[in-house]
Amino acid sequence: MVPLSWYIMLSAALFTVGVVGVLSRRNIFIILMSIELMLNAANINLVAFSHYLQSLTGQIFTIFVITVAAAEAAVALAVIILIARNRGTLYVDEFNIMKG
Amino acid sequence: MGSQIIFFYFAVVILATAIITITRRNPVHSVMFMLILFFHIAGLFVMLNAEFLAAVQLIVYAGAILILYLFVVMLLNVDRESTAPRANRYWPWMAGFGLLIALEVILLVARGSFPQAAGQTMQQPAGIGAKDLGMLLYQKYLVPFEIASIILLVGLVGAVMLAKKSTKE
Numbered sequence: 001m002v003p004l005s006w007y008i009m010l011s012a013a014l015f016t017v018g019v020v021g022v023l024s025r026r027n028i029f030i031i032l033m034s035i036e037l038m039l040n041a042a043n044i045n046l047v048a049f050s051h052y053l054q055s056l057t058g059q060i061f062t063i064f065v066i067t068v069a070a071a072e073a074a075v076a077l078a079v080i081i082l083i084a085r086n087r088g089t090l091y092v093d094e095f096n097i098m099k100g
Numbered sequence: 101m102g103s104q105i106i107f108f109y110f111a112v113v114i115l116a117t118a119i120i121t122i123t124r125r126n127p128v129h130s131v132m133f134m135l136i137l138f139f140h141i142a143g144l145f146v147m148l149n150a151e152f153l154a155a156v157q158l159i160v161y162a163g164a165i166l167i168l169y170l171f172v173v174m175l176l177n178v179d180r181e182s183t184a185p186r187a188n189r190y191w192p193w194m195a196g197f198g199l200l201i202a203l204e205v206i207l208l209v210a211r212g213s214f215p216q217a218a219g220q221t222m223q224q225p226a227g228i229g230a231k232d233l234g235m236l237l238y239q240k241y242l243v244p245f246e247i248a249s250i251i252l253l254v255g256l257v258g259a260v261m262l263a264k265k266s267t268k269e
Binding site: 001002005006007008009010012013014016017018019020021023024025026027029030032033034036037040043044047048050051056057059060062063064066067068069070071072073074075077078079080081082084090091092093 | 103104107111114115118119121122124127130131134137138141144145147148149150152153156157160161164165168169172173175176184185186187188190191194195198199201202205206209210212232233236237241244248251252254255256258259260262263
């Protein structure tokens with residue numbers, strides 16, 4: 001049997017990869033995809049606990065996480081289209097309109 | 101033993117494709133590797149007796165969200181991808197801190213004592229499958245279900261409102 005701790009370690013490692021992606025990359029698309037990586041890491045954690053506690057609550061929560069991720073991806077991409085239309089660049093360190 | 105080997109394969113491919121995803125120069129390549137990642141996460145869900153969630157993951161994440169990303173990436177194609185620096189100035193610090201956090205969590209979990217006997221039986225849990233998920237969604241978790249539908253409506257209307265061209269008379 002696969003121990004529960006293995007799933008938690010995998011979820012933590014995947015979450016960390018997502019965090020490093022958000023903090024390091026300049027391209028806005030890679031940052032958004034790293035956010036999706038983090039959400040998937042949380043999903044793995046939830047489903048693992050749902051299996052090991054013999055409860056369906058974890059899977060219900062995962063359905064809602066996937067739903068929110070879909071809505072967030074749609075709105076975030078609409079905002080990126082606007083930024084590309086108005087600012088002309090897709091690199092986050094060039095969004096410096098608020099810098100003093 | 102067999103399930104451990106399968107889990108090991110899924111885990112290695114998931115982590116490898118995740119690291120490859122965040123290091124590609126071309127966002128289209130990143131999306132392709134994320135597709136492989138989502139397939140393997142769905143495989144993990146099947147291993148955890150969550151077949152409905154595996155199907156939902158493939159249909160929604162791999163089949164809708166990634167396609168949306170792909171369309172927008174291809175629409176906003178940037179020519180500077182081949183020469184622009186990929187990461188900002190602090191990426192070694194971020195990678196180091198990330199490694200530190202991951203090692204800390206893995207150490208904590210490996211030293212902790214999980215009740216190995218909890219729920220590790222091979223028997224099917226009391227309620228699995230789409231029917232039982234549906235019963236829960238419509239009885240116990242009805243309010244979050246309705247709120248999720250409102251979230252989707254807001255996302256739909258918001259995305260259209262934000263991205264449409266304004267027609268000034």
